Amino acid sequence: MTPPPSPLTGQGSCTLVGAGPGDPELLTIKAVKAIQVATVLLVDDLVSEAIVALASPTARIIHVGKRGGCKSTPQAFIEKLILMAVREGETVVRLKGGDPFVFGRGGEEVEHLQAAGVRVTVINGITAGLAAVTSLGVPLTHREHAHGVVFITGHAKPGSTGTDWKALAATAHSARLTLVIYMGVSGAHSIQDQLLTGLPASTPVAVIQNASLTSQRHAVCTLAELQRTITREKLMSPSVIVVGDVLQGTLALQQALPEARTARA
Template sequence: MKHTFQPHVTLVGAGPGDPELLTLKAVKAIASATVLLVDDLVGDAITAHASHKARIIHVGKRGGCKSTPQAFIEKLMAQEALAGETVVRLKGGDPFIFGRGGEEVEHLQAQGIAVTVINGITSGLAGVSSLGIPLTHRQHAHGVVFITGHAKQGAADSVDWVALGKTAQQAKLTLVIYMGVSGAAHLQQALLQSMRPHTPVAVIHQISLPEQRHVVCELQQLHDTILREALTSPSVIVVGDVFKGLLAMQQSEIGRVVAAS
């Protein structure tokens, strides 16, 4: 019986960076690949799970390009899959949370290529968990919003931060803002129009990696704190009352230090 060839691509979430946070399913997929298209934030400790025979293609800023065009990545995935390769697209975090996985699935399926998606731990969740803080809490947060801070100000699809802040305040929502550090001044100004100035905020940098560091401050201090601590991308900004206890503890410690001096 003759079998019909079915080209296939697997989108794998590599998680926030720590290789120990990979799922078993992700590790198996990486090991089975003959071609790996690797995101710019995926480290060597993760690609180490690949076969020594696999061809590893870096398709992000660390691949030697200023920015690899999305259209090129999609074309390359399809080309390799149609050539019979076992293709794995290895993406930081989760493919379907700001990973452009939806676009890639649509492009591949339109060419008759089957797609499997393996989820990864998104950095917003991993970062907050590393501090021992939940994203939701029966008393402080009834839900969570994952949102990008990267949209251009004034664009037709830009986020209405004032309205979002009002909703978060009223409904007790935690805001997890990806790619927002460069626009922190605008975020702070907009959110302060509808949220309390003393609302706790955390900024977490290099999540799950040995270089991880974080700061906790009030919303009204966000931009100045980022500048003072020289926090850059990749970082996640988390806004919400789930950090009340951590902020109070930090302020109490600062008070003791000032009193002692």
Template sequence: MHAAMSRAWLIGAGPGDVELMTLKATRALAQADVVLVDDLVNPDVLQFARADALVIYVGKRGGHPSTPQAGIVAQMLAHLRAGRSVARLKGGDPFVFGRGGEELQALQAAGIDADVINGITAGIAAPAAIGIPVTHRDHAQGVVFVTGHSAGSGEPDWAALVATRMTLVIYMGMRRLSDIVAALLAAGMNADTPCAAIESATRPEQRHALARLGEFADTVSRAGLGSPAIVVIGGVASLALARHAPMKTLSVGVGCRLHTSAEQIETAVRAALGSHTFDEISTIASIDSKAHEAGLLEFCARHALPIALFSREQIAAIPVAEPSAAAREHLGVDGVCEPCALLGAANVSAGSAASAASAASAVPNAQLLVRKTAHAGVTVAIASIIARTEHEPTTHDTEKQDLP
């Protein structure tokens, strides 16, 4: 059989969700004798292939061992020259960072025509999956798709990209995210620029992280996100920041010596937060003798966090699992950070207008998430508000139920 009698397709399988694959793609896949599949293609799309089709996995995935591009082309040509129809199945769109252009050129050079069937690219689908439009009249007049995989001579001109003021959608950028963020900041991008990273978009295991540019790399690292993922940088990401804004349910109790710097407090709080973010903090809480502690006040101002202060009597009313002899000697209480974290959370639960006394009585509505941790003389504990369920009776409801 001559090569002219065989047929080739370059097919985009879409971002992951099988239902986002096009009808044209499923019809072409059903005709192919041979299917060469990329690593990032959802295996479930192979349900549209013929039962007797030869499926060959030729993974191309950043950061992982992959089949050489020349080897993939050689396999395609061998099957086509043997008279078999070949579908080259790629994640997303074959012409968006999928090397589809290279494969089309190689097929054409061999005298073989190929049909290109577009797919929904992850650069559009991933942002959309968490409510981010890549263009928006209020935020960006355009979008730039760029690879973050290259370094050295292949490095994108980040300064030029920053100057466009367009949305940046970065493919294959997770391994170099810290370098990319540093390059954008060095090029003059504002540290408050909203950012998002979306891993395994449109799949059941989809996860994402949201942060401002200055904290983005650290936030993504703490969240443990990895490839495959899409990074979105620009004002449009604020729409996801609004839609997915974390609930401010954390109260951070802080104990510190006199003249402790804001940087020391910052380091201790970041370490205690772990996978949580500053956006989840509702209040910072401490003993009232810290009302004029410059480092603590500067730290709170830096992050626009309110500070709640509690008296020794209120703090002493909250039991501490591991009493501190030093705290008892200097302050007359068994500990500061844990009681203050609980009192601060209870204060939020009771409402901003509630008195500290009513907050103390509401401590059962709070729970410790992180027990006392110490860094360079700063102690930190974190408590969370226990959300009352819709059917959980309030004290007032209980009183009414007790009435005859």
């Protein structure tokens, strides 16, 4: 096995910081400290301005947009910017929405930087899937309703076959799992059709847009009504789709109070 290259002498540092779902009060203390001492911050598109405002007034802020369905900064260019800043002796924070290691491509950035001899620190953040269900007062697991949870992307890498939703549906039904689907709004129709091959049409579903922010909106429905609900309520990215029986109580309440079909946090 080839040993990793030695760290560059005189270099700065790099920390991948999870900014959480958007509410600055959900940041960890460790994340706030890292943001405050950074001299350069490379900021994802979904990181709220309130969090960016925690940086030092003298820090250089570089926005490197990453949002599904929109024009994005190439990943290779982001990694090049980080490496250049570290080599210039900067204290670099790569500020990423949610958690760096949950669909944040943090693993790719760590691998690239370590291969170049840069030591990387990672500070976790609350992932949007957890914040989304918590905002509804719903757990991800429950002894009576869900014995586990699957975090999964609804947006496959170009050129890949993507998720086998039919197999996942069968597993979720037999193992009693909650499904938390990121980046699934644009493909919701196909996801719904395939999940219905293994899950009952009456399975509760929630779609939560802008989890934790004052602009949060959500809708609760059955799996059979997923795409129709997204279209009717004009729910858009960034949204999380949660599928599972942990939502039974929330769905029952909504059915009893139909005027509360769509709510704000």
